[in-house]
Each structure stands twice: as C-alpha cells, then as structure tokens.
Amino acid sequence: MAEKKVRFIIERQDGPNEKPYTQEFDVDYRPGLNVVAALMEIQKNPVTVDGKRVAPVVWECNCLEKVCGACMMVINGMARQACCALVDEIKQPIHLQPARTFPVIRDLLIDRSVMFESLKRIQGWVELDGSWDVKDAPIQNPYTAQTAYEISHCMTCGCCLEACPNVGPQSDFIGPAPTVQAYLFNLHPLGKFDAPKRLNALMEKGGITSCGNSQNCVEVCPKNIKLTTYLAQLNRDVNKQALRNIFNN
Amino acid sequence: MFNATFYLRRLHSLCGLLVLGMVLFEHIFTNSMAIFGPQALNGALAMMELIPKPIFLGLEVGGIAIPLLFHGIYGIYIALQAKNNPGRFGYVRNWNFTLQRWTAWYLVVFLIWHVGYLRLYTKGVTGTPISYELLQNYFQSPIVVLLYVLGMFAAIFHFCNGITTFCMTWGITKGPRAQTVVSYLSMCLCALLCLITLTFMGSYLI
Secondary structure: OOOOEEEEEEEEOOOOOOOOEEEEEEEEOOOOOEHHHHHHHHHHOOEOOOOOEOOOOOOOOOOOOOOOOOOEEEEOOEEEEOOOOEHHHOOOOEEEEOOOOOOEEEOOEEOOHHHHHHHHHOOOOOOOOOOOOOOOOOOOOOOOHHHHHHHHOOOOOOHHHHHOOOOOOOOOOOOHHHHHHHHHHHHOOOHHHHHHHHHHHHHOOOOHHHOOOOOHHHHHOOOOOOHHHHHHHHHHHHHHHHHHHHHOO | OOOHHHHHHHHHHHHHHHHHHHHHHHHHHHHHHHHHOHHHHHHHHHHHHOOOHHHHHHHHHHHHHHHHHHHHHHHHHHHOOOOOOOOOOOOHHHHHHHHHHHHHHHHHHHHHHHHHHHHHHHHHHOOOOOOHHHHHHHOOOHHHHHHHHHHHHHHHHHHHHHHHHHHHHOOOOOOHHHHHHHHHHHHHHHHHHHHHHHHHHHOOOO
C-alpha cells in the first residue's frame, strides 16, 4: 500500500532581490503533522516531486508553541503561524508563501525588523527611575490588568500587518500590532506618565491615522487580541490629546 | 508639536461626513420631489433660486466645491495607500473597506462628469436653468440613467459606510457590539436612500 503523502507548493526566492519561483514537495503524512514539522522533513531530504535535489527551504521558527511569533508565513493565502497549522485542518495541496508585507530575505524567511523600529517609535517600554521591592512597587490597576495581560500576548509575529491592506511598501502605516502596544504601555502604572509622548507619536505620519478600519487585523490575530477595540480606544485618546495640544498651549 | 497628517485626516473625515453628507442629503431631498411630479421638482428648484445669487455661489464654493476637492484629492492619496485584499481576506468589513475605495474611484470620474456637464456647462456656460423637463430629456438615454443610478448608489454607500468608519475613527464606537450595531443601522440607511433614489429616477420614465 502506497504511503499517504502531503503535497506542499512553496513559493521560493533565492535572495532579497531575486525573482520568486515555486517548487513542489511531497512529505510523508503522519498524524498531527504540522507545517513546521513538514518543512523539517523537506530540510532533511530536499527533493522536489520531479526528483530534483534542491537547496533546502529556508524559514524561521523557534518556540513551536505559538508564543514566539517567528514562524509566521502565508499558508493557503492566510497569514498565520506555521507551528500550529495542522495538516489535518487545512486544505491540500498546501501553499506556502512568505509574508510579502515584509522584505523577503530568502524563501519563507522575512525581515520583520520594521516592527521593532515601530515599537521604538511609539516608545514601547516603561521608563524606570529606580527599582522597588515587590511590596513597594506601584500596582497594576486591577480593572485594566486583564486588558494589559491580553495585549501583552502580542508576539510581533506580523499576521495583522500582512492582513492589513494599509500596511505594505505602498504605505507608511506602522500597522496594528505596534500601534496597540502604545495602549499597553499607557495602561502601565509607570508607563502612563509617558502617555502623551506615545499618543503624539501615533499622531505622526504613518501612525494611527493611517488605519482604514478594514478590521482584518482582529480576524487574523493568532493571540485573539481585540485589536480593533484598542485601536478605537487609542483613536479616542489621540483625539483628546489633540485637544490638549491645541488648548493647553 | 504639529502633526499635519493627523489634522488633515480628521478634517477629511469631518468634511466627508458632515459637509458632503449634507450635500448628498440636499440632492436626495430636492430630487425626490420629482416623485410628486414636474411642478413639485420645479417648485423646489425655484425655492433655491430665491437665495440671493452671491450667497448661493458662496455656498456652492465654500460648502461644496472646496470640501469636495479636498476630500477627493486627499482621498485619492489615501486610496493609493491601500492594497485591497478582499480575495484573500473576505470578511464583511474588509469588503466594505474595498468598496469604500472602489466607490470613491467611480465617484471621482462620475462627479467630474456630473458637475462639469450639469453645473458648469449647462447651468454655467449655456445659462439653461435646471428643470424637470431638462432632466427628463437628459434621462431619455438609458446609459445616462444607469451611470447616474450607479453614481448615486456609490455616493450613498460611501456615505453610509463612512458613518460606520467615522464612529471608529473618532473613538465613538469602541467595542465590537457597538461597531456592529452602527454598521447595521448605516446599511439600513443605505438601503433606504438607494430605494428613494430608484423611486425618483424611475419617476422620469413614466
């Protein structure tokens, strides 16, 4: 009896400025097979369906449990994590593409450093002027702690940026993930002192005003962060900040 | 600090919903008089002629031309920043996002034709007053009727979907329930206004 195979159609690219091309690979099926595990099989034996031995497919992965965000790619047209994309649950043949919202380095490996730059831009950190023992430290607001916890799950995987029609080479929008991080740090008992700085950063070109309300971000977020709700909250905060900028000076 | 982008975007939003929304409502209201026959429409048009010429021209320039040009030109800039992807992500809101841009492109062309021919050429250059008879004659061509109905549908959808996104942009509706309710209500308004449009456009055919 012939073994069951899973067909992968992979969009490859040899370098940042090279032309993309596709190659097809067959991987032996096994229960619970996911896309990362299949890519590992291809890496062990990089032979296409035509029997040609090729360079192994390059991709990025790390935690293998949907926490680190590294293995985000476009699987059957959908931006998602490869490690939790179970072969049993998706349509075959399986199409893999790099998330082209970001610059492609090679094959499925992309350069997501733009998100780190955006986090620096919105001041995605808390300034500390000292340290405390636990009992003396400022406490989290218990009413917003759940929200802060939820937003802190963001792993800058970039799914929301890939799905957002307003993010890409044609636009300067920093995207939903870095924007919403501003709200997380504005909720922090010490971070809130820098809230005006973050809100002003969001008012700049490519900030929250570039959001077009397509709401794809909240649909694709693998961590189920209510991105559109926090974008609306930030819109509110930014409008108030604008009034303060106008009337407090 | 002065964030020009922020104020331009918010002005674009306000200008579209409040000013151009008013223009759309005025058009639908006046034109719907055609439902009650030629006298009713001509009467409504005569009422507008009662406004002194300089004030009327001021309203047309300040209340229509400038906001429309700003909203249109800045809107083209915004539309060019989007790479519509409803084929890959076929969610309702993403379709609305795409339709908002497609209707915008149609309206750019349609409004150049509509304003250029009826306001600037017919009323401005030849000095012919707009009347029921003129419009009825104009709407003898089925292609003109089709393009006008499409133009009205595009403007109405663009306005009604604009209500939904306006509420998000200004942080009025925050949670998904509030956003969905407003989106349903604005789509009901969209259907109603489209129906009124079909009725008054149809009245020229009878």
